[in-house]
Amino acid sequence: MAELKNLPTFRDSRGDLTVIQDCLAFEIRRVYYIYNVLGQRGGHRHKVTHQAFVCLNGSCSVFCDNGSVQSTFVLNGPDQMLIVPPEDWHTMQDFSPGSVLLVLASHRYDPDDYIHEPYRK
Numbered sequence: 001m002a003e004l005k006n007l008p009t010f011r012d013s014r015g016d017l018t019v020i021q022d023c024l025a026f027e028i029r030r031v032y033y034i035y036n037v038l039g040q041r042g043g044h045r046h047k048v049t050h051q052a053f054v055c056l057n058g059s060c061s062v063f064c065d066n067g068s069v070q071s072t073f074v075l076n077g078p079d080q081m082l083i084v085p086p087e088d089w090h091t092m093q094d095f096s097p098g099s100v101l102l103v104l105a106s107h108r109y110d111p112d113d114y115i116h117e118p119y120r121k
Contacts, residue, residue, distance in 0.1 A: 002064040002073060002084045007054075009079040018079045025083075026050045026106035033102045037095040045115045046086035050106040053082040053092075058099025064088040067119040075101070089118050 009018045033056070034041055042062075053062060055075035062073045066088050073082050084090055092101060107113060 001066045001069050002062070002071065002082055002088050002090070004073050005081045005083060007079045007081050016079075020052075020054070020081065020104070023081070024050075024052055024104065028104045028106070030105040030108050031103070032105075033100055034092070035100045037092075037099070037101075040091050040093040042091040043089075043116070043118075045089040047113050047115065048086055048107055049110075049113050050086060051084045052104040053084065054078060054080070054102045054104075056100045056102050058096035059094070060092050060096070060099055060101055061094040063091045063093070065090075065119055089115075 005023060007018045007020060007023065009016055011017075037060075053075060056078050059074065059076035062075060062082055062084070064071050064073070064084060066085070075082060095101070
């Protein structure tokens with residue numbers, strides 16, 4: 001099941017610095033970001049790809065379903081990271097204006113890695 005983590009953040013008079021280091025159980029092979037969203041994104045799960053979501057600006061919610069547990073996570077700060085394993089069906093929605101969702105993925109894009117069928121209830 002997906003797991004929400006707080007990222008190490010260092011704050012001082014110059015501003016904030018958040019670090020993504022030694023907190024992923026996978027090597028990053030693909031990086032992309034989602035913005036200017038008008039509806040829902042995602043709507044799939046993967047065969048092998050692990051992902052980490054960080055909302056760099058604004059906020060959004062992420063619904064995850066691993067076939068037995070369903071959870072909704074609110075990402076509303078760049079010091080939070082949601083780790084999403086391949087088996088989690090996920091959708092991202094409720095994007096605030098100006099939000100930017102960064103995604104770090106364990107594998108390069110491969111259309112054969114996507115499962116577009118949600119779990120049956």
